[in-house]
Structure formats: structure tokens, C-alpha cells
Amino acid sequence: MKNTLKISALALAFAGLAFGAKAQTTTPTTTSTTTKDGIRYSIGVDAGIALGDFKDNYKWNLGGSVQADIPVLSNQLFVTVNAGYNNVFAKNDIPSNPTDFHLIPVKAGLKYFPIENFYVQGEAGAAFLLNKSDVGANKSTAFVWAPQVGVQFPVSANGNFIDAGIRYEATTKFASNFDQSKVNLIGIRVAYGF
Template sequence: MKNLFKISALVLAFAGLSFGAKAQTSTPTTPSTSTTTTKSGIRYSIGVDAGIPLGDFKDNYKWNLGGSVQADIPVYSDKLFVTVNAGYNNIFGKNDVVVGNTTVSPTDFHLIPVKAGLKFFPISNFYVQGEAGAAFLLNKSDVGANKSTAFVYAPQIGVQFPVSAGSFIDAGVRYEATTKYATGVDASKVNFIGLRVAYGF
């Protein structure tokens, strides 16, 4: 219940930020050159996320799979956008990890990351993006953590190109990392190189 309250509060805060940014944005006077957008100028996308763990985290976990939804709200013409992203990530534990004289199979991590940031198109269709927020661990006790929330940040680069008059594909590669979920345990930081492939409209 406490996690649900935190998640709801963050989503509402990011929604407020999004609408605030949109309210201060004037309608572009020139047509978009980066890709197609909705009539309001906001770009929505639904994507599949996958990744490979890095650092100490990779000792116990092998890969992750999930999904996310994102809104890109124009701030400056078709070059700069405020992004709001929420999703789900399942990070799969390795089988038969040797710890001392014992063999264990770490429990999967179940995360809900909620992030906001900026997306900038230096040239048509190519973008750089940076997001930060909170990642909520849904099964804290199962994985031996003492924190259910961690700070998360994710720099990303990608391409976005139209596939029809009102839709596009967004493909990006990012590094995503959190702070520790278990005090004093570096292996409880979730770090991975991820790929997001999304359908936008």
C-alpha cells in the first residue's frame, strides 16, 4: 500500500510537470522535420525494453525484459521535448550461482521505474535523451533488500523515424542505473545497458 501511494504520487507529479510544460509551449509555426506528431504536438509511444546487467549486478543477474509507455511534450519547436516515462522491468536471476560453499538461484528483480527528462534532436531523426526518477522494487523481501525505492537515471541515444502519416518507430540504446536497494551492498545497484524499441503515435 505504501509503495502504491509513492508510485501514484510520482505519476501525478510527473503528469503535472508534463501539463505545465505543455501549457507554456506555443504551437510550432513550422512543420516538424524530426518525425510525425499528434495534432497537439505530443508524441506518445509504447515500447519493449530489454537489457544486459553490468557491474557487480551482473554476477547474479543475466538479462532483463519489460515494457514502457512514454510521452514526449514539445518545449521548443520539434527539437526539444520534456519526456515522461513509466514501465515495468523483470530482471532474471542466474541459475546455480556459487556463494561460498553454497549454490543459490537469485530471485528475479521486479521493478517499476518512473522517470522524467529531456529529449533533444541535434539533427533530424537522431536524438539524445536524459531521464531521472525513482525505481520501485516490488519484491523487496524476496531479494533481501531493505529499501523499496531507489534513485534511477538513464542517458540514452536513439533514432526516431516515421512509418506513416501518424505513426513512427523510436529505437534507443541507454545506460540505466539505480542507487542501492540494500544498504552497503554494491551488488544491489541495478545497472544495465538497455534497448527500447517503441511504436509511436
Template sequence: MKNAFKITTIALAFVGLSFAAKAQTATTTTTTKSGIRYSIGVDAGIPTGNFKDNYKWNLGGSVQADIPVASQLFVTVNAGYNNVFGEKNVGGVAAADVPNLQLLPVKAGLKFFPVSNFYIQGEAGAAFLLNKSDFFNDKSVAFVYAPQIGVQFPVSASGNFIDAGVRYEGTTKYSSAFDNSKVNFVGVRVAYGF
């Protein structure tokens, strides 16, 4: 029930940002003076699947570059940091705390604007587990993929913008022995671009 409430809150925030974007009279430009758009954002999410049994939520940040390759199409390069917060006192009386996961995802992909200010984005890459020693994992790197939809709207005449997107992010297993060593979540990214 708690996760349904959190997902509903995220969805409503995204809808609100979409309406705010429609209220803008200017459209997002496809390039800046240098041709490349940069953004710095805050990332947050809610675990899904079996992953939610031991983890509550995640918080992090990312930087992204959007490189124009055609009209309304960009190649994206994204790097960030995510801290996934583990459950406390798992199992009752003599239980232990689940350690936080510290991830460094590095992704590249495509961002397409089918209509002004609305985009569809897909990225893939590698997610590095920074605190492997806290777990029984035999891998410190996993394949990561992240489909995303979002809105991008201008906030100044100089080309600065707000980029707000909702995505699903998932990885392959960090441990060959445990099927539950995959990291997956529904998340949001709200970024300031220039």
C-alpha cells in the same frame, strides 16, 4: 565473452536501424495534431558491473509521452516494468536460484533532436522494487537515471513512427548494507509511436 557478444549484437541492431532511418524520405515531425507524441515499447537489456554476476538479462515494456517545449526539444515522461532474470543454480551443487528483480521505473527528462530523426535523451526518476520481500533490502525505492541515444523514423503519412534507442540505466542502492544492490544495465527500447 557472452556479454561482449550480446552488447555487439545490440550495437549492430542499432546501427542497422540508423541506416534504415536514413533510407526514409520523410522526416520526423516535431509534433502531432495534439502536440504530444505517445509511444509504447519493448525494453531489453544486459546487466553491467557487479550486477551481472547474479543477473543475466532483463525484459519489460514502457509507455512514454514526448511533450514539445521548443523546436526539436521535448520533455519526456516514461513509466514501465522491467523483470531482471536472476542466475539459476548459483554456487554449484547445493546452490540456490537468485530471485528475479521486478522493477517499476518512473522517469522524466529531456529529448533533443540535434539533426532530423536522431536524438539524445536524458531521464531521471524513481525505480520501485515490487518484490522487496524476496531480498534483504531495506529500501523499496531507488533513484534511477538513464542517458539514451536513438533514432526515430516515420512509418506512415499520418505521423506514426518507430523509436529505437540504446541507453545505460542505473540506480542507487536498494540496501544500505550492500554495495552490490545497485541495478545497472545497457538496454534497448524499440517503440511504436503515434
């Protein structure tokens, strides 16, 4: 099962790269929120709160991410590639005094605009735990998935935009026998795009 998830994430990433290579040869129908080649880039701030068993030891997260949206179907369907850094802050009032989680999530997925400026997005990939020994984990990598909804609207005539979304993000376990090592967050991403 674990290998199936990893293989699925890799297949999704490779499919995204293949679609991206094909999409770069097409011309978008509008250029109000895309670059000359149709790709949208954004740099954002990520924040959220812990959910489920994970919230017993952790409060909230803060981080940043970069994302590329590669057009597949005009300006309605995009393949996304996203990488970032998240610090999930531990609760200080717990006797065991857990350590913050330091994660680098790398994801690929799809972003679909059913109506102008409103999108639904789904991504999956791998989350890399940078401080495995500090948090008592026996794995440094876990499968991550993140469904998201949001709005994207132009802020200038040259194609710059704001992308604001709310998402649920979860991973598989970083410690084999410890359910609280599954990272579960509900968060927001506010990004500036160009």
C-alpha cells in the same frame, strides 16, 4: 545526499509537467511525427543486459514502457515522461539462487534532436522494487537515471513512427550495505509511436 537525489528527481518531474503544460499551447512547426497537440506517445519493449557488480547475480531484463514526448522547442526539444515495468532475470547457476528483480521505473527528462531523426535523451526518477523481501532489500525505492541515444523515423503519413534507442540505466542501492543491489543495465528500447 539521498534526500537531495529524491528532491532533484521530484523537481525534474514537476519541471517536466510545467513545461508540458506550457508546450501544449504552442503549435509545432511540422506534424509528420506528432499528434495534433504536438505530443508524441509511444509504447515500447525494453531489453538489456546487466553490468557491473549487478551482473554477478543477474543476467538480463525484459519489460515494456509507455512514454510521452511533450514539445518545448518546436520539434527539436521535448520533455519526456516515461513509466514501465522491468523484470531482471536472476542467474540460475548461483548457489544462493537469487530471485528476479521486479521494477517499475518512473522517469522524466529531456529529449533533444541535434539533427533530424537522431536524438540524445536523459531521464531521471524513481525505480520501485515490487518484491523487496524476496530479493533481500531493505528499500523499495531507489533513484534511477538513464542517458540514451536513438533514432526516430516516421512509418506512415498520419504521424506514426518507430523510436529505437540504446541506453545505460542505473539505480542507487536497494539494500544499504550491498553494492550488488544497484541495478546497472545497458539496454535497448524499441517503440511504436503515434
